[in-house]
Structure formats: C-alpha cells, structure tokens
Amino acid sequence: MSRVSIPFSAGDLSALARSLRDQLVQCDHTPSHLELLNMLARCAGHRNYQSLRAQAAAENRLHQAQPAPAPVDYVLVKRLAAYFDARGRLKSWPAKESLRETCLWVFWSRLPAKQSLSEAQLSTQLRTDHLFGDHALLRRELCDHGLVSRTPDGRQYRRVERQPPAEAAALIHHLRPRLAAAEGRTQ
Incomplete structure (x- = not known):
C-alpha cells in the first residue's frame, strides 16, 4: 500500500x-x-x-x-483580437472557418441570456458589433453553429446557453475592456 x-x-x-x-x-x-x-x-x-x-x-x-481547465492558445487569441477594433467590433470576416467560429462566440456573449429577440432586435445588435456590413451572414452563422436558436418562422431568436471553448472564452475576456471603454464604463 x-x-x-x-x-x-x-x-x-x-x-x-x-x-x-x-x-x-x-x-x-x-x-x-x-x-x-x-x-x-x-x-x-x-x-x-x-x-x-x-x-x-x-x-x-x-x-x-472537476475537469482540468483546457489549455488556451494565447497566440491564437492575440491573432483573433486583431480582427476587432478598439471598440470591440469585428472589422472583417476571417477567411478560415476555425477563426470565424471563435469570433462568433464574441457575438454570442453580447446577446442577452434567456431572452427572446425579434429578428430586428438581433440584427440591430449585430450591426453595432461589426464593421463589414453583413449582419445577415452573422445571424445565419450564429444559427448554423448552434449558438442561437430561432423559431421555424424566423421571427424569434434566442441565445443557446453553452460553455464557450477555451480560446473563445479568453477572447471574450480580452475584448471586454474594449467594449466597456466604448460604452463609457470602467472595468
């Protein structure tokens, strides 16, 4: 023994x-x-x-x-953060699928939890969070990746509560001060 x-x-x-x-x-x-x-x-x-x-x-x-926390690739997080401006808005849509999916988690994190949004409300939120002018693409991608659910008629959208992957959580945390500064709040 x-x-x-x-x-x-x-x-x-x-x-x-x-x-x-x-x-x-x-x-x-x-x-x-x-x-x-x-x-x-x-x-x-x-x-x-x-x-x-x-x-x-x-x-x-x-x-x-308790499961061990997943390791975070901070080099990837830094690379992803470069896609966002000083106010935390996505400047351009990444070419690689893996990068796009991680960026979608940032939009997911900014949606209200446990609350339904109309298509217009979701579109308004997405328009304010990106600069490349295609909120419909973002809305579609959020639904396709299972981050947002929608009713069959497409009128109501709701954030799907899930745990973000390690890199997405680190990116959300990294961008939070930018968003707070843009809204005039202090962290």
Missing part, C-alpha cells in the same frame, strides 16, 4: 511554532508519533490529525471530480 501524501500548511509560521511549543510544554512525557501528528494538526487549526486527513481526502476528491 502506498503512502498518501497529506498537504500541511499554516498561515503564520510563528503562531504555529508558539502553539507547538505550548503543547509540548504541557506534555509531561515524550510524545508518540501520533501525538505529534495531532499537535501539528491542532497548530494548523484542525481538531486532530484525523480531521486534517479527512479534509485533505475531501479536497482531493473534489479536485478529481
């Missing part, structure tokens, strides 16, 4: 040393291994070593349950 590593940390080393010294002074014999472990655990704010071990195991299970 392999030994499980239990992390140990204390916010203040000096307080830890004082607490350990006080516990050792009160002990009238040479403490055993388990007694020393209990003393150290109490110095770090736990009831005893068993409590420290249970806390470490719970944290470990929690971290294993």
Whole structure:
C-alpha cells in the first residue's frame, strides 16, 4: 500500500511554532508519533490529525471530480483580437472557418441570456458589433453553429446557453475592456 501524501500548511509560521511549543510544554512525557501528528494538526487549526486527513481526502476528491481547465492558445487569441477594433467590433470576416467560429462566440456573449429577440432586435445588435456590413451572414452563422436558436418562422431568436471553448472564452475576456471603454464604463 502506498503512502498518501497529506498537504500541511499554516498561515503564520510563528503562531504555529508558539502553539507547538505550548503543547509540548504541557506534555509531561515524550510524545508518540501520533501525538505529534495531532499537535501539528491542532497548530494548523484542525481538531486532530484525523480531521486534517479527512479534509485533505475531501479536497482531493473534489479536485478529481472537476475537469482540468483546457489549455488556451494565447497566440491564437492575440491573432483573433486583431480582427476587432478598439471598440470591440469585428472589422472583417476571417477567411478560415476555425477563426470565424471563435469570433462568433464574441457575438454570442453580447446577446442577452434567456431572452427572446425579434429578428430586428438581433440584427440591430449585430450591426453595432461589426464593421463589414453583413449582419445577415452573422445571424445565419450564429444559427448554423448552434449558438442561437430561432423559431421555424424566423421571427424569434434566442441565445443557446453553452460553455464557450477555451480560446473563445479568453477572447471574450480580452475584448471586454474594449467594449466597456466604448460604452463609457470602467472595468
């Protein structure tokens, strides 16, 4: 059986040393291994070593349950950001499909969540967020990529709630100060 590593940390080393010294002074014999472990655990704010071990195991299970964050290609994010002007508007439609799809997430992020929009409202929003003059293309692409749903008659549009890919989330975050500055807000 392999030994499980239990992390140990204390916010203040000096307080830890004082607490350990006080516990050792009160002990009238040479403490055993388990007694020393209990003393150290109490110095770090736990009831005893068993409590420290249970806390470490719970944290470990929690971290294993959460997926590791996807790595972000920041070179790609920088390249994509160049497609947007100082106010956060898309200057031109990228030639590569992969770049276009990531740029669409920026438009998706600017749509209100859990709210239906008419075709006119969506078109107005898209017109303000790009400079190349083809809001219909953007509306179609948002629907085709599953970022926006529309009713069969095409009158109502609604943002589809999804988690953006890592690069799209980084791009949205990177462009947020530009949009805030354009609207006269501070981040």
